[in-house]
Amino acid sequence: MKLYDYELSGNCYKVRLLLHLLRVPCDKVAVDFHPGRQHKSEWFLNEVNPLGQLPVLEDDGQLLRDAQAILVYLASRYDSSGQWYPQDARARGEIQIWLAMADELTRTASAARLHDALGYTQFDIQACRAGARAALRVLDDHLAQRQALGHTWLVGAAPTIADIACFPYAALANEGGISLDAFPALRQWLWSFRSQPDFIGMAGIMAVHLHTAEASA
Numbered sequence: 001m002k003l004y005d006y007e008l009s010g011n012c013y014k015v016r017l018l019l020h021l022l023r024v025p026c027d028k029v030a031v032d033f034h035p036g037r038q039h040k041s042e043w044f045l046n047e048v049n050p051l052g053q054l055p056v057l058e059d060d061g062q063l064l065r066d067a068q069a070i071l072v073y074l075a076s077r078y079d080s081s082g083q084w085y086p087q088d089a090r091a092r093g094e095i096q097i098w099l100a101m102a103d104e105l106t107r108t109a110s111a112a113r114l115h116d117a118l119g120y121t122q123f124d125i126q127a128c129r130a131g132a133r134a135a136l137r138v139l140d141d142h143l144a145q146r147q148a149l150g151h152t153w154l155v156g157a158a159p160t161i162a163d164i165a166c167f168p169y170a171a172l173a174n175e176g177g178i179s180l181d182a183f184p185a186l187r188q189w190l191w192s193f194r195s196q197p198d199f200i201g202m203a204g205i206m207a208v209h210l211h212t213a214e215a216s217a
């Protein structure tokens with residue numbers, strides 16, 4: 001298995017995270033997204049992804065693009081526990097809502113981050129930030145209702161690919177100039193997500209490893 005990957009991409013990170021959680025070994029093909037723009041090269045457009053986007057997964061000779069599609073594929077194929085993409089029509093319908101939301105976060109919060117961090121000045125930064133805040137408001141309202149009922153995750157009793165898909169660009173929103181101060185339920189969820197025992201982070205997203213006094217002594 002091969003992942004066409006860029007270290008600083010939140011969309012690539014979601015895939016790396018699920019691969020890690022499922023203990024699926026995968027070779028990484030580093031694509032020079034910035035400053036090389038290798039994802040727009042003839043090679044990449046012709047042989048990897050005509051949309052010129054990362055991530056792309058290659059497994060058993062099949063090329064899969066789109067982070068959310070890859071999460072569905074990996075969980076369906078490699079998660080024998082069924083936790084990450086449960087076999088339940090209602091849960092799957094709800095998960096799909098948040099997979100679509102993850103793409104909305106890519107169009108808004110991720111674009112704002114590319115603008116601020118990598119100088120992608122072609123984006124309308126005010127529109128990106130406004131769109132991101134609207135998406136984060138929907139997430140925060142949903143999570144506030146869930147938390148009031150004693151739930152932690154977006155769907156069901158355990159984390160699913162819905163949480164993985166929405167997590168990175170919510171966690172990195174500040175890198176696009178978007179404060180999370182107005183989204184307390186979302187911040188609580190980010191903390192819970194980062195506190196999972198098998199969690200791995202990326203640049204800008206740290207794991208929370210809670211140590212007892214005994215463990216760290």
Ligand SMILES: N[C@@H](CCC(=O)N[C@@H](CS)C(=O)NCC(=O)O)C(=O)O
Nearest residue numbers: 009010011052053054055066067068
């Ligand atoms: N819907 C796609 C969007 C992927 C995406 O926008 N990836 C970024 C990197 S994080 C990219 O390749 N951007 C280049 C472009 O859109 O031209 C997904 O979820 O994978």
